[in-house]
Amino acid sequence: xxxxxxxxxxxxxxxxxxxxxxxxxxxxxxxxxxxxxxxxxxxxxxxxxxxxxxxxxxxxxxxxxxxxxxxxxxxxxxxxxxxxxxxxxxxxxxxxxxxxxxxxxxxxxxxxxxxxxxxxxxxxxxxxxxxxxxxxxxxxxxxxxxxxxxxxxxxxxxxxxxxxxxxxxxxxxxxxxxxxxxxxxxxxxxxxxxxxxxxxxxxxxxxxxxxxxxxxxxxxxxxxxxxxxxxxxxxxxxxxxxxxxxxxxxxxxxxxxxxxxxxxxxxxxxxxxxxxxxxxxxxxxxxxxxxxxxxxxxxxxxxxxxxxxxxxxxxxxxxxxxxxxxxxxxxxxxxxxxxxx
Numbered sequence: 001x002x003x004x005x006x007x008x009x010x011x012x013x014x015x016x017x018x019x020x021x022x023x024x025x026x027x028x029x030x031x032x033x034x035x036x037x038x039x040x041x042x043x044x045x046x047x048x049x050x051x052x053x054x055x056x057x058x059x060x061x062x063x064x065x066x067x068x069x070x071x072x073x074x075x076x077x078x079x080x081x082x083x084x085x086x087x088x089x090x091x092x093x094x095x096x097x098x099x100x101x102x103x104x105x106x107x108x109x110x111x112x113x114x115x116x117x118x119x120x121x122x123x124x125x126x127x128x129x130x131x132x133x134x135x136x137x138x139x140x141x142x143x144x145x146x147x148x149x150x151x152x153x154x155x156x157x158x159x160x161x162x163x164x165x166x167x168x169x170x171x172x173x174x175x176x177x178x179x180x181x182x183x184x185x186x187x188x189x190x191x192x193x194x195x196x197x198x199x200x201x202x203x204x205x206x207x208x209x210x211x212x213x214x215x216x217x218x219x220x221x222x223x224x225x226x227x228x229x230x231x232x233x234x235x236x237x238x239x240x241x242x243x244x245x246x247x248x249x250x251x252x253x254x255x256x257x258x259x260x261x262x263x264x265x266x267x268x269x270x271x272x273x274x275x276x277x278x279x280x281x282x283x284x285x286x287x288x289x290x291x292x293x294x295x296x297x298x299x300x301x302x303x304x305x306x307x308x309x310x311x312x313x314x315x316x317x318x319x320x321x322x323x324x325x326x327x328x329x330x331x332x333x334x335x336x337x338x339x340x341x
Contacts, residue, residue, distance in 0.1 A: 010294035018290025022282030023062035035275030063108035073146040081326040138250035140173035196291035244277030254284040
């Protein structure tokens, strides 16, 4: 049964706001805190705090997760679809000049993203015979919400197929993390977000449902991913504590938060208490929980207190109102939409 447009709107808003809220709530504990240290902070973590230990950020401010997501959103909206070059130009503008940062400079860039942007400065296109990297940081899924919102099937607009969504998600992954395991994890996360948005749940079958749509993806990397993410069934979360940086861990933790808690707030705080890469783990959970529970289910203190709270809502609405999200051009020679500059 199709969801009402207003329901899609609430979930789209929840997905993008949830990303930023998780990023802002988790950022103060990203470095220098173990899970046990965060647990000892008690209720303190349920409020926004200025971060001074590693970055100078005001209350409610976010880091690279949200900045890069907004770069993607801006590109999709300005170009009317997916344009590799424009997206990478915006990432670079953020990295060098603080475009779409919550402060006047970029905050929190990962090693692989930094390397990819430096390489883009030298060579815009990716030749067909380029070898995949072995790096699989969590960058591709921390920023994924705009892709899913813009390409979702919805009432009142041209339907977008799930395989089109997956293609977009995989391209967005490859821009900075062109590795098999990162692409596989991004495929699953995009499918999980879409499933939560349209069907209102993410059950234990989602990890197999998504890859089964694409037989070519049923390879050793997907099998490894499926095996690793079974840790999301560990109710105690013990096996997930103090993990950071790896895309499979971030995906697993987001699924763990959903599977073991029944509302946005409790899952968010539980994810942060696991420690590790707290801002990105929470940003990934926030996207999935936002798609599942919707914007109105997020605590008002968090909705109102996050940086650019009203603009996040407006951007989500504008992305959702895109009639379609075509692939305009990509910089990957092995992609059918490749176009050299």
